[in-house]
Amino acid sequence: MRCGDAEEFGTIRVVIDLSSLPSDVRALIEAQAATIARQDAELIAQRDRIAAMQLQLERLRRMQFGRSSEKIAAEIAQLTLALEDLEAGAARNEALTGSARVTPAGASHELPARRPLPDHLPRMTVTHETACTCPQCGGALRRLGEDVTEVLDYVPASFRVIRHVRPKFSCRTCEGISQAPVPDLPIRRGRASPALLAHVLVAKFADHLPLYRQSEIYERSGVDLERSTLADWVGQCSALLRPLIDALERHVMAGERVHADDTPVPVLAPGAGKTKTGRLWAYLRDERPYAGAAAPAVLYRYSPDRRGDHPRSHLAAFKGVLHADGYAGFNGLYDGGSIVEAACWAHVRRKFFDLHATGKAPLATEALNRIRGLYAIEGEIRGRPPNDRRHARQTRAGPLLADIKTWLEATLRRVPQRGDLAAALRYALARWTALTRYTDDGTIEIDNNPVERAIRPIALGRKNWLFAGSDAGGVRAAAIASLIATARLNDVEPEAYLRHLLERIATHPINRVADLLPWHCRDLISDKSETLAAA
Numbered sequence: 001m002r003c004g005d006a007e008e009f010g011t012i013r014v015v016i017d018l019s020s021l022p023s024d025v026r027a028l029i030e031a032q033a034a035t036i037a038r039q040d041a042e043l044i045a046q047r048d049r050i051a052a053m054q055l056q057l058e059r060l061r062r063m064q065f066g067r068s069s070e071k072i073a074a075e076i077a078q079l080t081l082a083l084e085d086l087e088a089g090a091a092r093n094e095a096l097t098g099s100a101r102v103t104p105a106g107a108s109h110e111l112p113a114r115r116p117l118p119d120h121l122p123r124m125t126v127t128h129e130t131a132c133t134c135p136q137c138g139g140a141l142r143r144l145g146e147d148v149t150e151v152l153d154y155v156p157a158s159f160r161v162i163r164h165v166r167p168k169f170s171c172r173t174c175e176g177i178s179q180a181p182v183p184d185l186p187i188r189r190g191r192a193s194p195a196l197l198a199h200v201l202v203a204k205f206a207d208h209l210p211l212y213r214q215s216e217i218y219e220r221s222g223v224d225l226e227r228s229t230l231a232d233w234v235g236q237c238s239a240l241l242r243p244l245i246d247a248l249e250r251h252v253m254a255g256e257r258v259h260a261d262d263t264p265v266p267v268l269a270p271g272a273g274k275t276k277t278g279r280l281w282a283y284l285r286d287e288r289p290y291a292g293a294a295a296p297a298v299l300y301r302y303s304p305d306r307r308g309d310h311p312r313s314h315l316a317a318f319k320g321v322l323h324a325d326g327y328a329g330f331n332g333l334y335d336g337g338s339i340v341e342a343a344c345w346a347h348v349r350r351k352f353f354d355l356h357a358t359g360k361a362p363l364a365t366e367a368l369n370r371i372r373g374l375y376a377i378e379g380e381i382r383g384r385p386p387n388d389r390r391h392a393r394q395t396r397a398g399p400l401l402a403d404i405k406t407w408l409e410a411t412l413r414r415v416p417q418r419g420d421l422a423a424a425l426r427y428a429l430a431r432w433t434a435l436t437r438y439t440d441d442g443t444i445e446i447d448n449n450p451v452e453r454a455i456r457p458i459a460l461g462r463k464n465w466l467f468a469g470s471d472a473g474g475v476r477a478a479a480i481a482s483l484i485a486t487a488r489l490n491d492v493e494p495e496a497y498l499r500h501l502l503e504r505i506a507t508h509p510i511n512r513v514a515d516l517l518p519w520h521c522r523d524l525i526s527d528k529s530e531t532l533a534a535a
Helices: 023-065 069-097 194-205 211-220 227-253 309-314 328-334 345-356 362-381 386-413 420-430 432-440 449-465 471-489 494-504 510-516 518-534
Strands: 005-008 011-014 168-170 177-179 257-268 275-285 297-303 320-323 339-342
Touching: 023 420, 194 211, 194 227, 194 471, 194 494, 211 227, 227 275, 227 297, 227 471, 227 494, 227 510, 257 449, 257 471, 275 309, 275 449, 275 471, 297 309, 297 449, 297 471, 309 328, 320 328, 328 339, 339 432, 345 362, 345 420, 362 386, 362 420, 386 420, 386 432, 420 432, 449 471, 471 494, 471 518, 494 510, 494 518, 510 518
Parallel strands: 257 320, 320 339
Antiparallel strands: 005 011, 168 177, 257 275, 275 297
């Protein structure tokens, strides 16, 4: 036996030559060494599992007890109210004392710059005349000029009654009766003008004000409009606008690039007195990021559930690239080859961000930093022609994507396979072809955020809806919301647009109904608004 000793950090290290030991002793030592190695491996695996479980626990605690967006929004609202009270108090003290407002030393508070009042608002001039003779000596006065002070005024919304008078005439020769025809009104036997109907629709579907609240507001003006009457108006307007919704759908589905997403909406279950969860699907055509010529438009469609056959029926006429998330209901659309998937990097990023937010996932933070480089490139090329975008992506984003894939694969091999981090890594790798398709085509976006922005007003507004009254109500809401959202995408004021529609659509030729889509009416609505303002 050969042995030696060496001191290392206060311990004795003994080196033994196993070949000189008896076979039975050597076998016992080798078995013990194998057991120790196995136990060490199990210990390392347990530590990995513990770390993964702790990470998951932190994420769940953050989801359960963390400050949600609603709580943050409520806190912002409370701080805003407190700030308003403080500013109002300072203004009150200034008015009472007559002193100028004083900013404490070291404070960074600045009053907002006073901007000129908008030019498009009508002006009413009030001239304040002075005496004709000098108040000091009685001498004659000559005009030197004038000072003008503009203040912003508000005229409360009001009702009025329009009387359509149609005189009758009789012919003295044949005794025939002549009279002007009955004016075309949007609703048969209705007593609402296009302007009032447009206001009701925008209040409900853009400002998310339920009909019963509108009824209460109108009652304060001395006008009794029952909720049932308003509901009848909404239903008839929806039917009247149906051909235009069909034209909008044809425009959206004619595009070669469509973004798709969905959001839940509460719907009253008939006879149960409870609510069920329906879905509102959004399909967006927007060529502005790559300088396309087609007008942007969004189409909402309602369904009572989230089965995959709904998007398949909605997209039956579509052929091209579909920007969508990882929802399995979209998968069958890609089988025939007429629809190509473009996956969403924002969804990939979101999965890593949830882990990064716990503060205990450095690998998730590294993933976010790598993805940030892709978005920096997109920010520089947004709005450029497709060829410029494709060239920049292939030369700059291509190497970054190759490094990201290598890092994803290497990281996946060394993290616990049942953890959330591994799930996020697999999510990205499983969709890699669809995630990188945008580098070869300048008309494809890096993510699905455009349609998420289009669907966000619906998600925010459903807090005020309480619920849709029925599946049919969900269909009506989707139709009218489509027109309102598309008007906004084209910089057309929604209420002015709906008023313009309801004044014309009843007598407009059905084969030219597409002429009433928002981008065709922008100039007409703008000219009319200026005329009304001048009047």
